[in-house]
Amino acid sequence: MKLKLDVTPDLAALMAAEIKAGERAVTTAMREAGGQLKTDWRRQITGAGLGQRLARSIRAETWPKGTTSIGAASLVWSKAPANVGAHDTGPLIRSKTGFWLAIPTPAAGRGLRGGKITPGEWERRRGLRLRFVYRRRGPNLLVADRARINKRGQAVASRAKTGRNQVTAPIFLLVPQVKLPKRLDLARDADRALDSVPGLTVASWVEART
Numbered sequence: 624m625k626l627k628l629d630v631t632p633d634l635a636a637l638m639a640a641e642i643k644a645g646e647r648a649v650t651t652a653m654r655e656a657g658g659q660l661k662t663d664w665r666r667q668i669t670g671a672g673l674g675q676r677l678a679r680s681i682r683a684e685t686w687p688k689g690t691t692s693i694g695a696a697s698l699v700w701s702k703a704p705a706n707v708g709a710h711d712t713g714p715l716i717r718s719k720t721g722f723w724l725a726i727p728t729p730a731a732g733r734g735l736r737g738g739k740i741t742p743g744e745w746e747r748r749r750g751l752r753l754r755f756v757y758r759r760r761g762p763n764l765l766v767a768d769r770a771r772i773n774k775r776g777q778a779v780a781s782r783a784k785t786g787r788n789q790v791t792a793p794i795f796l797l798v799p800q801v802k803l804p805k806r807l808d809l810a811r812d813a814d815r816a817l818d819s820v821p822g823l824t825v826a827s828w829v830e831a832r833t
Contacts, residue, residue, distance in 0.1 A: 644828055646691040652823035657683040657697025660816040664699065664809060668707070671806040677706060699813075713805030723797040725765065730778040730792045742795055750780050753794060765795040 661683035668678040680703040686696050701707040709716075718724050725742050734740040735748075742753055742765055749767070756764040770792045771781040778792035 646693050648828035650691040650695040651827040653695045653697040654685040656816045660699045663812040711807040711809050717800045725795040731794045732777040763797040764793045767792050
């Protein structure tokens with residue numbers, strides 16, 4: 624007596640197809656979760672008033688590139704980690720030299736690269752010397768004598784020989800340290816993205832099969 628076993632459909636082929644579907648589902652889920660986290664972090668940054676430039680520093684990438692894998696992973700990061708991290712943790716900032724932190728007032732204007740201006744840069748650009756003013760209460764000051772306030776609210780050198788419209792303008796506040804307020808909660812969005820992965824994987828797997 625002879626027995627013949629004919630399995631239809633091919634189980635090996637079915638298993639191979641199921642593994643491929645799983646690899647596609649996991650890769651798609653990680654890509655979607657990473658992309659959503661990038662969007663959420665950028666939205667947080669702009670919502671906190673930190674600007675589009677810092678928001679655009681958030682990037683996302685999924686591995687492996689150009690193929691699928693059951694072990695696919697996504698990385699979301701910032702190209703300006705120090706700035707983003709500072710607003711996420713709210714650290715206590717002290718002067719590197721152990722003396723004062725110089726906080727520019729609106730009269731100081733901006734630096735050449737659009738960032739905060741330093742006392743040295745301000746003196747070079749304005750052609751005025753800053754004078755230290757000690758105060759018993761409140762922060763000490765760096766002020767500019769014989770200055771005038773232009774239409775943009777910035778202190779510049781006065782050319783008036785009569786002293787007309789000349790002022791002594793506070794240019795920098797001097798403080799020993801400053802506590803940066805916590806303006807972001809990146810971990811909240813990261814946890815939400817992580818929790819979404821199983822559901823995204825199942826949805827992608829079912830979609831691939833149907």
